[in-house]
Amino acid sequence: MAISISLQCLGLVILAAILLQTITVAISFIYFNKVLNTMKESFSRSSVSCLINANLHSGLEESTAEDRKRSPCSQVTQQLHYHIEKTMAGRFQKEISSAMRNKLTGVRPALSPGVPLPKVAAHVTGVVSPTDSPVEEGSRSSRGYLGQRIRAWEGQRGLSFLQNMELRGGELLVPTAGLYYIYAQTYFRLPSTEESEGEAKEETGLTREEEGAELVQYIYRKMSSYTGPILLMKSFRSACWPRGQEPGLFSLHQAGTAYLQPADRLFITVSNASAMEMDGRASYFGAFLVG
Template identity: 75%
Template sequence: MVLSVQALGLVVLAAILLQTIAVAVSFMYFSRVLNTMQENFSQSSVSCLINVKLPSEVVDSAAEDKNSDPCWQVTQQLHYLIEKKIADSFQKEISSAVSNKLTGVLPVLHPGIPGVPLPKVGAHVTGVASSLKPPIEESSRSTTGYFGERIRAWEGQRGLSFLQNMELRGGELLVPRAGLYYIYAQTYFRLASTGDPETEEGAELVQYIYKKMSSYMGPILLMKSSRSACWPQGQEPGLFSLHQAGTAFLQPADRLFITVSNASAVEMDGRASYFGAFLVS
């Protein structure tokens, strides 16, 4: 009986020992296999990156072949990440550059802020709000050489306006340097109600930008903007605005001025009626 118990104990001990050895051998084997697979995968990934061809060098193949190729998937993902990073960085730099440029050439957007640069040569003049109509010179093409009625009441020093190396004389901006200039203007019209429901007449609103040259007798039309508007028939007035902008080469001593049709309807609010120019290059 004692021998049987001892024999049983030896058998159990031998079984445990064999099981332990089997587990250890299995662990070592699978560890080696995993290391081999990891090494092969790493070499394969590096090979994909080293031997990869640029999209322009890749020979066209079936879409299913590309999708099943691990190297193609790895490189496509890498290309996507690189392109996205470059695009984000480029967009950020461009946005910053554009913002800085606009702030520099149009300081009226941020008037009076320290550190905001003014353009080297530029001006933004605004309408003068008054209970009286601004001095507007009535004219005809035959006698003055330009269309419309000339606006002379512009503010160049206060509020949103500024003059930087330019002068404002009698409603004209005097150009000090030769170069390419960006020129813009806006006028705001308030058409009073006719009070007659039967009225069907319309108003033709026109805004002109002219330049005067010392070497030429008559003014030269640079830009024109127009729109047709119906006279309001209710109690409220009709509100309309004309805006235009463009570039032109100007010479020293050239002068810029604005004329409009229906001058008596122009409202000279500084935020609604204005014009200006600045040197681009």
């Protein structure tokens, strides 16, 4: 009987010890979890304070400048400020360099992604007018340009077209400022020596073979703010008058880019305009906006 009571007492003691240990572990877990949360909040506030250069404790206000310089918070803040300043300075320098380069070269800034360029283009072809001469005569001093200006261009029919550009008196009118690609081709048919021998000798005293032919093509730009036309491009070749009965066929082609302003005009002049063939597939010029 005494042994049974002793076993019961021992069991109660063991059960009480286990219960006490469980309660102790639970209390410890709750306590340490609370401590960790408190430390986490304190660290978060400290990080924010480092960024805004604020002191969490009043004792820091009395610390010396040297102590603040050596503090981890101050070092982190200085490193962060250094990286921010370096990044902003690099970006600012890049934007300034790009802006100055565009200003000096006259390059039009690129449009934002998704914004299409204006559709500005023209291709005009040669056409023989039954009433008017295809070229404009006059002295160089009164015209201000070399060669003879071609007036007979077709802008509506056949292979020609005008898209947001106008054709006035043989000139293409530029509607929008920007970088344009400009091109031109002129086609010449030189008569054979037998056909023109007498005419050439009567005019110059030389035969066609001795005289030769200089074929030149010019592309001019006319600005509203400038009195005379500006030569943009020229192309030339020396051609010999063909022998025999067959005529000589020659063509001049040139192309390039130029930054144009609204109301600028483009026109073509040539030498030996009387020998020019105004075939729309061989003589043409045009321009289109590229940037």
